[in-house]
Amino acid sequence: MPSVTAPPLGGHALLVLLVQASLLLGVALLLGRIATRFKLPAVSGELTAGVLLGPSVLGRLIPGFHHWLQTTQASQVHLLDAVGQLGVILLVGTTALEIDPALVRRTGRTSLTVGAFGLLIPLGLGCAAGVVAPAALLPVGRERGLFALFIGVAMCVSALPVIAKMLSDMRLLHRDIAQLTIAVGVVDDVTGWMLLSVASATVASGFTLGSVAEPLCRLVLITVCATFLGRPAIRWLMARARSPQMVTGTATVVITGCAAATQAMDMEASFGALVGGLLVGAAGAETKRGLAPLRSVTLSVLAPLYFAEAGLRMDLFALGTPLIALAALCALVVATVGKFTGALLGARVARLDRRAALVLGAGMNARGVIQIIVAGIGLRLGVLNTASYTIVMLVAVGTSLMAPPVLRRAVQRIEVNDGERARLQRGKDLAGVS
Numbered sequence: 001m002p003s004v005t006a007p008p009l010g011g012h013a014l015l016v017l018l019v020q021a022s023l024l025l026g027v028a029l030l031l032g033r034i035a036t037r038f039k040l041p042a043v044s045g046e047l048t049a050g051v052l053l054g055p056s057v058l059g060r061l062i063p064g065f066h067h068w069l070q071t072t073q074a075s076q077v078h079l080l081d082a083v084g085q086l087g088v089i090l091l092v093g094t095t096a097l098e099i100d101p102a103l104v105r106r107t108g109r110t111s112l113t114v115g116a117f118g119l120l121i122p123l124g125l126g127c128a129a130g131v132v133a134p135a136a137l138l139p140v141g142r143e144r145g146l147f148a149l150f151i152g153v154a155m156c157v158s159a160l161p162v163i164a165k166m167l168s169d170m171r172l173l174h175r176d177i178a179q180l181t182i183a184v185g186v187v188d189d190v191t192g193w194m195l196l197s198v199a200s201a202t203v204a205s206g207f208t209l210g211s212v213a214e215p216l217c218r219l220v221l222i223t224v225c226a227t228f229l230g231r232p233a234i235r236w237l238m239a240r241a242r243s244p245q246m247v248t249g250t251a252t253v254v255i256t257g258c259a260a261a262t263q264a265m266d267m268e269a270s271f272g273a274l275v276g277g278l279l280v281g282a283a284g285a286e287t288k289r290g291l292a293p294l295r296s297v298t299l300s301v302l303a304p305l306y307f308a309e310a311g312l313r314m315d316l317f318a319l320g321t322p323l324i325a326l327a328a329l330c331a332l333v334v335a336t337v338g339k340f341t342g343a344l345l346g347a348r349v350a351r352l353d354r355r356a357a358l359v360l361g362a363g364m365n366a367r368g369v370i371q372i373i374v375a376g377i378g379l380r381l382g383v384l385n386t387a388s389y390t391i392v393m394l395v396a397v398g399t400s401l402m403a404p405p406v407l408r409r410a411v412q413r414i415e416v417n418d419g420e421r422a423r424l425q426r427g428k429d430l431a432g433v434s
Contacts, residue, residue, distance in 0.1 A: 009079075017079045020069060021305060024080075027053060028308035029300075036169070040404050043165045046304045047397055050311020060317070070312065084309040086256075087302030089273040093255030094295045095164035095182070096277025097288055107180050110350040114180075115187030117346030118364045119156045122338030123195070126155030129334045134323055137388040146203055150383045153199045154392050155335045157192035159370035160185040160274070162400050163363050165303060170404070172411055177356050181363040184343075186274065188364060193271055194219065196374060203381045218265050222275060230258075230279050238283035247290030251280045270370075310372050314393050321387075328391045335395045336402070339365040355413050362406035371396035 031045030031052075052058065059066040071077070130148025138147050163185045164173075172178040197215040234254055241247040255276035262272030281288060319325045340361040347357030375392040378384035384392065 013076055013079065016069070016071065016076055017083075020080050021083065023069070024049060024053060024308040024312075025301065025305050028304040032304060039408060040401075042169045042304070043162060043307055044401050044404065046307035047311045047400065049304075049308040051314050051316070051397075053308070054312040054314055056314060056316040059315075080309055083302075084306040085269070087298070087306035089256060089259045089269055090252070090294070090298045091165065091303045091306070092160065092270045092273040093251075093259075093277035093280070094291070094298050095160070095168070096274050097281040097291060097295070107183055110180065110347075110352065111183040111187050113350040114184045114343055114346035114352075114360055114364075115191065117349065118158070118184065118339060118342040118360075119188060119191055119195075121342035121345070122335065123152045123156040125152075125334050125338040127152035129155070129331065133388075134327060136323060137327060137385065137391070139382050139385045142383060147383055147388075149202065150199050150378050150381075151388075151392075153192070153195045154371055154374045154378065155331075155338060155395070156188075156195065157367060157370050157374060158185055158188040158339070158364045159367050159396075159400065160189040160270075162307075162366045162370070165299075165307075166366065166400075166404055166407065167363075168299065170408060170411075172407075175411060175414070175416070177359050177411060177414055180356075181360055184360060184364060189274070189370070190219065190271060192370070193267060196377070197267070200377060200381060203383055215267070218267055222262065222265070222267075222272075226275050226279060230275070231282055234279040235283045238280065238287045241287075241290070244290045244293065247287060248294045251287070251291055251294060254280050311397070313372070313376075314397065315390065319390065319394070324387050324391065327387075328394050331391050332395050332398050335367070335399060336365055339399070355410055358410040359407060359414070362403050362410060366400045366403040367396045371399075 028046040028049040031049045032042030033045070035042055035045035035048075053066075054070070055066065059070070127148045130151035131144065133147070133151070138144060160182070164182060167173050167178045167181065173182075194215045237254070238247065238250060241250045255273050258276030258279070259269035259272040262275070263269040280291070319328055343361035343364045344357045347360050352360075372393055375384065375389050375396070378392070379386075379389045
C-alpha cells in the first residue's frame with residue numbers, strides 16, 4: 001500500500017508567510033528602536049507592532065490587504081504561529097543561560113517567599129473579581145465559579161520571557177536584584193503553569209484529586225530527571241561539541257528537545273525550554289561563550305517576531321462598549337494592585353528593602369504573552385467569551401508596558417556592588433566585548 005504524504009507547501013502559502021514575517025519583523029524592529037529612544041525596552045514596541053498590523057489599525061485602514069495578510073485559513077495561521085513558538089522556546093532557553101545558579105540557590109527562600117505572596121494575593125483578588133464581574137463577560141451557560149477560578153489564574157501569572165527580555169534590553173541581567181527577579185519569575189512561571197493545568201482540568205472534567213496530583217508528580221519527575229540524569233548527560237554532550245557551530249546546534253537540540261518532552265507530558269513547552277537552558281548553562285563557561293550567535297539571532301530576530309505575532313490577536317475596537325471598557329479598566333487595576341501588593345509584601349517578609357521590593361513588584365507585574373496564551377486557552381475551553389478574552393489581553397499588554405519605567409527608576413537607586421561588576425565583565429568576556 002503506497003504511503004500517504006502531505007502535499008508540499010504551496011507557492012501562495014509561502015508568499016503569505018514571507019510577507020507576514022518580513023513585515024512583522026520590520027515594523028517590530030522599527031518600533032522597538034523607537035521604544036528604546038523613550039527609555040522603554042524594545043519589547044514594548046514589538047508588542048505594539050502586532051497591534052498596528054492587526055484588526056485594530058491595519059484591518060480598519062486597509063481591510064483588503066489585512067484580510068489577505070491575516071487570512072483565517074487554519075493551515076496558514078499555524079505557519080506563522082509555529083515560527084513564533086520556536087522563537088519563545090529559544091528565548092526562554094537562552095534566558096536560562098543568564099541565570100546565576102549560585103545566586104538562585106542563595107536566594108532560594110527569598111524567591112519562594114516573594115513568589116508565594118506574588119501568586120496568592122493576585123489569585124485571590126482575581127477570583128473575587130470574577131465573582132462580581134458583569135454577566136456580559138461570562139459565556140452562555142458557564143458556571144461563574146469556574147470563570148472566577150480561571151480569571152484568578154490569569155491575574156496571578158507572570159511572563160518570564162517578557163521579564164527576561166525587559167531586563168536584557170535594559171542591560172540589567174548582571175544586577176543581583178535582576179537575577180532575583182528572574183528567580184522569582186521562575187517560581188511564578190512554574191507555579192502559574194501548574195495552576196493553569198489544574199484550572200483547565202477542572203473546566204474539562206470537574207475538580208478531582210487527580211487534576212491536582214498529576215501536575216505535581218510531573219514536576220517532581222522532571223526535577224529528578226534533570227538533576228540526576230540530564231545534568232551529567234548534557235555536560236558530556238556539550239563537552240564533545242568542538243566548534244561554535246556544533247555548540248549552537250547541540251544547545252538548540254537540547255532546548256527544543258526538553259521543550260518537546262514537557263509538552264508531551266501536558267506541561268508547557270516553555271517550561272521545558274527553561275530546564276534545557278539551565279542544563280546547557282551548567283555545562284561551563286566555554287559552552288556559554290560559544291552560544292553568543294544563538295543569543296544574537298534569538299534576541300534580534302525570533303523574539304521580536306514572536307512578540308509582534310502575539311499582538312496581532314488584539315482588537316482594541318472590542319472595547320468600544322462602555323461596560324466592557326469599564327470592566328477592562330477595573331481588571332487592569334486589580335491585576336496591578338494584586339501583583340504589586342503581593343510582591344511588596346513578600347519582599348518585606350523576606351526582609352528586603354523598599355527599593356528591592358519595588359523592583360520585584362514592577363518585574364512580576366509584567367504578564368505579557370504568557371497571559372495572552374492563558375487567554376487563548378480560556379477562549380478555547382469556553383471559559384472566556386470575546387469580551388472577557390479582550391480584557392485579559394489588554395491586561396497582558398498594559399502591565400508589560402507599565403513595568404519598564406518603574407523598573408528602570410527603581411533599579412537605578414540600588415548601588416552596584418563588586419559582585420555585579422565582576423558578573424558584568426564576565427558577560428562581556430563571553431560575548432567578546434571589550
